[in-house]
Amino acid sequence: MSKEKKLRSENDISVWYALKNGSFMVTLSAVICGWGCLIRKQFVKGALYLAAEVGIILYMINSGAFHLSKLVTLGDVKPEKVWNEAKSIFEYTDGDRSLPILLYGIITVAVLLAVVLLMCLSVKSAYKAEVACKKGGKAKTIVEDVRDLFDKRLHVTLLSLPILGVLMFTILPLLFMMSMAFTNYSVLDMKLVQFDWVGLDNFRRLFNMDTGLGQTFWSVLRWTIVWALLATFSNYFLGMLLSLFINWKEIKAKKFWRFCFVLTIAVPHFVTLLIIRQMLQPNGAVNVLLQNLGWISSPLPFFTDKWWARITVVIVNIWVGVPYVLLQITGILQNIPQDLYESARVDGAGPFVTFRKITLPYMLFVTTPYLITSFTGNINNFNVIFLTSGGLPRAVESTAGETDLLITWLYKLTIDNQFYDVGAVIGIMTFLTLSVVSLLTFRYSGSYKNEEGFR
């Protein structure tokens, strides 16, 4: 802990601290980015800051300001019929299209946030350069800066690209979709080209238990949670059991057995799932086989009875998921420090005691994050549901079937029915459900509180 503190004081100073203790030149760096670096002869660094600032300002003047102004109304220019004299026909002028306006607007807001970030970085750099010069030395040269990026500030180097990727391809699209929840972008009332902000109306519609939409929402939500619990824990414990079973010292040909199970991973999921669906059809392989054997007289209702369908998808998920757990847990089991077992054996502990006192706590410690991601993964488990049961069986009057999860229902609402607004609300509700459950578990899990417990 003390080491952590020391590292911090060398590397990280807050912006407020820099502004308070720095000279006027430091403050000026917030306005003219890179100024503080340039006057301390850090030309490359300073020029980079300045170039970034100038680039952003040019963007804002060129198009950013326009996009921001449009974002308020999401476009109000209606397409118009104009008489074209030359061709003597009516022509339609392009009206505003709300979707691009929304997207560009969000990008512009993000750019504005980037300006703030740039200013903070510039101020900090200026302050560091100033402190270095006051101590009588020189500010760091670009070579030293780069060397730092591979040692003291390695985290910056390693994280910048992954974070950029996440910002561009996950966060930006998510914000875009989330903002749709507050509009009326939907096939209803022909709102597909131009739509408006409607505030919380969509949420009210979803929570209204008197409508079909509200009732469907609650029943789908209930099943989603039940499914996620069943799917996660069945996979985890069966996978761990299987892994320990194969690891048992009396079992011969361990690699062969592991291979048998892991082979199912080699075949892409959507293939096996579609195949399983074919096999479970009323005239598919399973029913044919059972009927030929004379065990059943009529086909089993795999996807036509509510509970049959639900149990089927859980079992299919066990089939799909256990090899994954096996693959992963085997690696972790092999990472358990062997001296723990050795000392336990010396103390005369039997296999059950070592499992309870060493293996299980260690596994839970290392795999709690895995359990949580697996839980969230199961709430969002699109493939298993969509490809095996397709949400069936479904009542005629409902948009969701009995095995539909929030995520597959979201798909049906947006792709099949083009109710983007309600779809976005359901996306947000899925997220809220997940965050409440997992943040609580994560907070109280051992591996969050004490990451280094097993070192």
Add this chain to the structure above:
Amino acid sequence: MSGRIVKKPLRKRILIFLAHALLALLAIIWLVPIFWVLLTSFRGTKGSYSSTFFPTSYSFDNYIKLFTDFSVFNFPQMLLNTLIVAVATCVLSTFFVVSVAYTLSRLRFRARKKLMNFAMIIHLFPGFMSMIANYYIFKMLGWTDGPMLRLAMIAVYSGGAGVGYHIAKGFFDTIPISLDEAAMLDGSTRWQVLRHIIMPLSKPIIVYTLLTSFAGPFKDFMLAKVLCGPNKDYYTVAVGMYQMLEREYLDQWFCSFAAAAVIISIPIAALFLATQKYYSVSVSGSVKG
């Protein structure tokens, strides 16, 4: 230990036999659907349904059809498309995942806990939610037709990969920190520690990440389908194969679907076999005492 040979009692031997029998039964349950795909790919009769579990006649026609009949589906092209996307994706995602996992596990900096919580929150959103939005973004950039489509797919598959660092971090957390400390006392930079000490010990997790991310583009069809739209030239295997099960093609192409499934499963299975040894590498012996 191994020098001591003790004859096991009969009860124990029966128990061991039963254990193997149980394992065999489980393995059969897991392998039946795959075996069925294999059988179907060699089935001589057409159609999606068969009245018997074992085919009545066998032939190679389903495979030949995939590589000669380009009237509806150009399978070799799809294979190539997927391979290009998969290779680029697995290299990029593994780089992202290992970078993030290593950083969060070993390096200490101010925003660390905040970043972890943030990644956690991102992970909670349905991945499907950002899909449609991504499509619009690429349409704006003009990446939804032509060769840029591949870039778009690579970007979507690997772009957000850094968020899924948990498994790799769990692995890094179990490597003793004393290794890093010893190396840094000897004057190594943190980069050198990563490069020469952590990397060699982390082969299992790197292989795991490579494998899972390589399989990504083979498995996913939703996203590829949305991005490709009608651009048949850039279909990945998954999109093409999904189409084979559309009602109008199902009867003619079902057995070829099985054949395609066998073909794409072979490279992935081979890859797994070649890398399986990394799973049995143990790092527990690297620091004594």
